[in-house]
Amino acid sequence: MTRYTPDSSLNDQSSSVPSTEGTQKPTEEAPLKTPGGSSSQEGRQYQASAQLSGKQLETATKPAEVWWLARLKEHPFKAFSLAVSVYGGLILLAFFTHLGSMPDLDLAGATATVAAVAVIGLLVIFTLGGSTIAAGVVTRSLASYVPHLASLRSLMFLAAPGGIFIAAVVVSVISEKTLSTTCWIWFTLALSFFVPALGCWYQQQNKSVFEAEPGVESGAQCKSPSEGGAKSILENGNAAARRKEPETWEEYVAYLASGFIWLVSAMMAFVTYEALTRQSNVDSLKFAAGLGGWGVISILLNMVVVRIPQKAQIPAFIASGAAAVLILTMLTSAWMAIPVAVVRTLGLGEIPVGVVLTPEGCETFNKSARGQQICQLDADKKLGWACPVILKSRIGAPMVFELASFGDDGRWPIWPAEIEKGRLGGSVGHLRYQRIQVAKSEVRSWPSVTPFVPSEPKESGQQPAQDAGPAEGGGTRGEAGGDVVSKQANLSPLVSYLNLKDAGLSDAQRQWLARQCGPALNSEAATPPKAIPNRTAPIARKANTGKEP
Incomplete structure (x- = not known):
């Protein structure tokens, strides 16, 4: 007769001999262990079958995995590459939408660019x-x-x-x-x-x-x-210690x-x-x-x-x-x-630069500026220099540049908000804003330029617009007519190192242009549109002096 003694080790499944104590009555005898170990083998088979049935039950009750999630787990590297490509592509697509120009982009060779944009x-x-x-x-x-x-x-x-x-x-x-x-x-x-x-x-x-x-x-x-x-203090009176x-x-x-x-x-x-x-x-x-x-x-x-x-x-x-x-x-x-x-951080666009151009590219800049000279060829007539300009994008071809005047606060480049106001005919509608597409074969180099930030908000030195006419066209000194003169007098010239003699520039702006872009080859390089109203000044003085006795 075996004695009934409750023990916590009865539920231990790691024992080689399954114990029957605790499940029998105190008066019953436990089965004898034969030398062949039949009871031990039966117990092991029972445990194995129980574990197998438990796994089958768990598998049967577990919901089926979604097919795309299973594919992701099977190919994690491909899934990661696809996610990076999609995210980087969306960022580039948004930037091209903002730019308003879709370049000719080699998608096969742009994998590194897309990955860098995504990161x-x-x-x-x-x-x-x-x-x-x-x-x-x-x-x-x-x-x-x-x-x-x-x-x-x-x-x-x-x-x-x-x-x-x-x-x-x-x-x-x-x-x-x-x-x-x-x-x-x-x-x-x-x-x-x-x-x-x-x-x-x-x-x-x-x-x-x-x-x-x-x-x-x-x-x-x-x-x-x-x-x-x-x-x-109520919990411990020895607070000082x-x-x-x-x-x-x-x-x-x-x-x-x-x-x-x-x-x-x-x-x-x-x-x-x-x-x-x-x-x-x-x-x-x-x-x-x-x-x-x-x-x-x-x-x-x-x-x-x-x-x-x-x-x-x-x-x-x-x-x-x-x-x-x-x-x-x-x-x-x-x-x-x-x-x-993202594009500015990678140096792919939205950065102020000076541009070294071929003669064809220099002519493209000057014609796109609507009469105002922006680019000047060197003495050998082999290369041109335009400064400062904004490199909007060099992703793919062609390259996109931007020309603009100083902002209302004298800053260059101007804020996008001011550009938007100018498009809507707001308070800064007199600002000129251009976007130029140049073939990559016409661009030799684009060294960076430091933006101009005035020390005081009102250091622009520009006269406010007096005419509500449209801010279109640049005009040259050869243009005549009262309407043309009145409209061009309200326009701020495009920022260029060739316009150092512009009366609307402050001393700080002239020093910045000379330091960032260098001097022009000759003093007659460019004539800004603001010089037009000065022609009528001597005539007005003669008329006034003629009335005096």
Whole structure:
């Protein structure tokens, strides 16, 4: 007779002899083990059949895999290459749509270009999305050092300095007042150190307000520098003995670092929004409204990143970053900003350059400028030099260039928003804007040129348009007629190193042209359209002096 003794090892399937204890009555005898081990073999067969039936049942209940997902798993490298090609191709297609010209592109030889465009495009999107949710990611990583850091009220205190900064910028834009950037930065930095300390003090006075995070003891409270890391004066009367513990200063520094990151995130939101609005035509009121909305959305996205569960943090990070990029694009209406940024980063277009041309290419530039001389041949008449111009695209053939005058604020190249206003007949409708396609065989080199940024916004030195006529045609000095003269007098000449004697240029613009492009071969290289009204000045003075006695 065997004795019934319950044991936890009865369910162990790794035993070579299946035990029957616990399943028999105390009065029953266990089967004898024969030398042949028939009982052991039967047990092993039973276990094997049970495992096989379990696998079959799992396979039968598992849903069938989608065919395209199975193909992706079978050929991961091909799938990755296809995704890169499609993404890079979409970016290039968007850029060509923005350019308004589809080049002759050899798709077989453009694989490396498409791959490079896709990689840089991913980096640009990752930078835009990552800079938006960086505060939430950093705060989430520091929450293990400061348990109360992820509470809702603490997040509101952390986001307060950035919110104040965004609100101050919005108010300054609406009131059309120019405030010192340095003063605002120092003011916001002072708030960034004051608000976390105030929030910590407020939490110490209201310990029951904050909810404990999962895995953190409910007694964990904010540890201010005055109490030196004690959980609470009520919980531990020996707080003075713990003031020198290193955990106190680590947590306090982590708290202040998190607040500083939230402030930097708000400033990055402002810088990114301001940069993207240059790609679209947005007035000051729309700019202020969009900036305020973007500031609130970025703060909410960071709070969501901090509060999401641990299991879903990676998908939440990706979704939040993608949502940030999409919302920012919608608010700024800069749908082509990412393709343009990618092409400019790779040096494939959208860069200011000077161009070394063949005689045919030099003639193409001068004729496309509608009479104004842009390119000048050297003494040997073998090569020409046009500077400065904008290389819009060198992808495929032909190459696309752009010529334009200085902007209303004296900047070159002008902002895309000003170009759009000029097309719509807005306040800068007098600006001339050209797009030139030149064969690659006519272009020898294109050295880069530094853009001109005036020290003051009103340093353009250009006269505002007095006539509402259309901004078409360049005109030459040989043109006559009152209507022609009045219209050409309102046009700003195209920027060229051959127009250094233009009366509408400032000293800073002349110095920039001479430094970036060099001098012309002769002083009679070009005559800008603005010189036309000066012909009538001596006649007017003679008429006035003739009336005097």
